[in-house]
Amino acid sequence: MAELKGKVWRYGDNIDTDVIIPARYLNTFDPKELASHCMVDIDETFAKNVKDGDIMVGGKNFGCGSSREHAPVAIKASGVPVVIAASFARIFYRNGINIGLPLLEIGADVEKIHAGDELSVDVSTGVIHDLTTGDTFQAHPLPGFIQDIAKAGGLVEYVKQQSKK
C-alpha cells in the first residue's frame, strides 16, 4: 500500500462505537449515509469538514462498546484511510481488519500527535511520520495471519482466496 498523507482528527480515550455512529442512524447500512453522521455526538464538524485522506487518531480502547461494524464502515466511508490509537477495543479491531480499514496501535506515543498535525503513514511497515512535529513512531506489527487478511483487502476476499486453494 502506498504511503498515506493526511491531517489529524484527534479524539480521546474510550471512544465508543455509539459516538462513532449513534444507534438512531443504524436503520440503514449504506456507507455514505452512515458517514454523514459519523462522530456527530462529540464532534459536529467532523462529517462536514473531513477530507479524503484525513487520518483519525484516538487514545486508549478506541472503538469500545457495541460490535456494530457500521462504526468502522462510517469512518472508512468518510474517506479516512487509516486509524491510529494507543489501543483498540477487540471487536472494533477485528472489524477494521475485516473490512480493509488499517488500524495502527502505537501505545503512549499517541500523546505526541495533535489535532491538525500532518502525518505520513506507511501501513505495511507501521512507520508513522508526524510532518508537523518531526516525530517518528513505529506501530506494533500485525501478526502474520492477520496481515494476510489485511493484504487480501479484508476477510471476504481472504475467504474467497482460501476457497480457491
Add this chain to the structure above:
Amino acid sequence: MGMNMSEKILARHAGLAEVHAGELITCELDMVLANDITAPPSIAKFNEIGGKVFDNTKIALVPDHFQPSKDIKSAGLAKIVRDFAKEQGIVNYFEQGRVGIEHVILPEFGLVGPGMLTIGADSHTCTYGAVNGFSTGVGSTDLGMAMATGKAWFKVPEAIEVHLTGKKPADITGKDVILTLIGMIGVDGALYKTLEFTGEGVHELTMTDRLTIANMAIEAGGKNGIFPYDDITEAYVKGRVKKPYEPVAADADAKYCQTVEIDLSKLTPVVAFPHLPGNTKPVAAIKEPIKIDQVVIGSCTNGRLEDLEIAANIFQGHEVHPDVRCIVIPGSQAVYKEAMHRGYIDTFIDAHCVVSCPTCGPCLGGYMGIMTAGERCVSTTNRNFRGRMGDVTSEVYLAGPQTAAASAILGRIAEPKEVK
C-alpha cells in the same frame, strides 16, 4: 501445561489437544447469531460468497433491536432478515410474537450450552459464558463469513481469574458484582482477555446473576466471561439444551495473567455514573440527591424473570414517583407470560409502570423510552455512553433491578432499603 476453561473450549473446537494464550487458531462454531441491525450487512457479505449456509440449524436470527419495526427503514431491515431466513431455511429464525431479546432467548431455548462455542454479531454475545460456554461478539463481516463456512479465527485470550468468596447479601444482585468488578479493573481492564469466575462465591450466584455478569464482560473490554459448571448450571441446562454437551473445568495448574478478589459479603448496591460502565459508586456514598426522569428495567442484562421478581417485590404497595416514567421490558415472551401468571405485571401496572413487549428498544437509544436534553435515567441496561439513550446531554446511570425499582419510587437514585 494446564488449560483454563476458555482454552479447553477453543482447543476442542480447533481439533487440537492443547492451545494457550496468544496462539492464532481457526475453530468450528456451534452457533452463529445476528440481529435485525447486524444481520442485514452480514447477509450482504455472505452473498458475496453465495450458496447455502454451512448449517441451517446452527444459525440464530433474532429481530429484537428495532422490532416491532420502529420506522420504515427498520421494517426494511426486518424484511431482509425474514427473506434470507426463508430462502436458506434457517430453523432458528424468530418472528415477532415468537421472539425476545437475543441473549435472553438463546439460553432460555437451550440453543447455547456448556462447552459450546458461539459467535454473534452483537457485543453482548459473551452472555453465554454463564452456562459454561465460550461466546464472543464479532462484526458483520466475521458473521457473514461464519454463516458461509461455519468457522472463525481466534487469538486465544489471556485469562483474568475473578475469585469470588463470601456470602452474597440479600439486597445484592449480579449487576452489583459486575459493576463493582468493572469499577475495579476499568473499561479496558480485560481488553483482549477472558474473565474466568472461580471460588466458592460462584455458588452464591443464581443463573440470572451469572447471565448478568457474563453479559457485561465486554464492558471491561473482555472477549468472554465464563463460569464453571456446577449443580446450578446443570439444573438450568438439563432438558433445555437438546444437543449433547460436554462441560469444561479449569485444570488445577491453569494459567491466569491476573487474579482479582471479590468478597461478595462486602458488596453494597452500586450505580455506574455517566458516561462509562466503570464509573461505579456505592449508592450509599451519594451525598446530594440525584433526581431522575426515567427508569428502565429490562434488557439482555436484566430482563429475566428473577429481575422482574426483584423489581415487583419492591413495587408492592408503592407507586412510581409522579416525576418519573418507569418502563419495564420483559426479555422474552416466556418471561412476559410467567411474570403475568405470577402477578408481577399487575404489580407494575398498578404502580403506573409502562410495560412493553420484549425489545432492546431504549437500551441503545432505539425507541420506547428515548430521553430529551438534560434528562436522567436509572437503567438496568449495560451501557451509559454519551447519548446512548437519546439526546447527547441526557444521562444514564446503570444499576441492578432492586436499585432501579427503588429509584423509580423515590424519584432519585436510591437503595431498596430506603423504600419504607
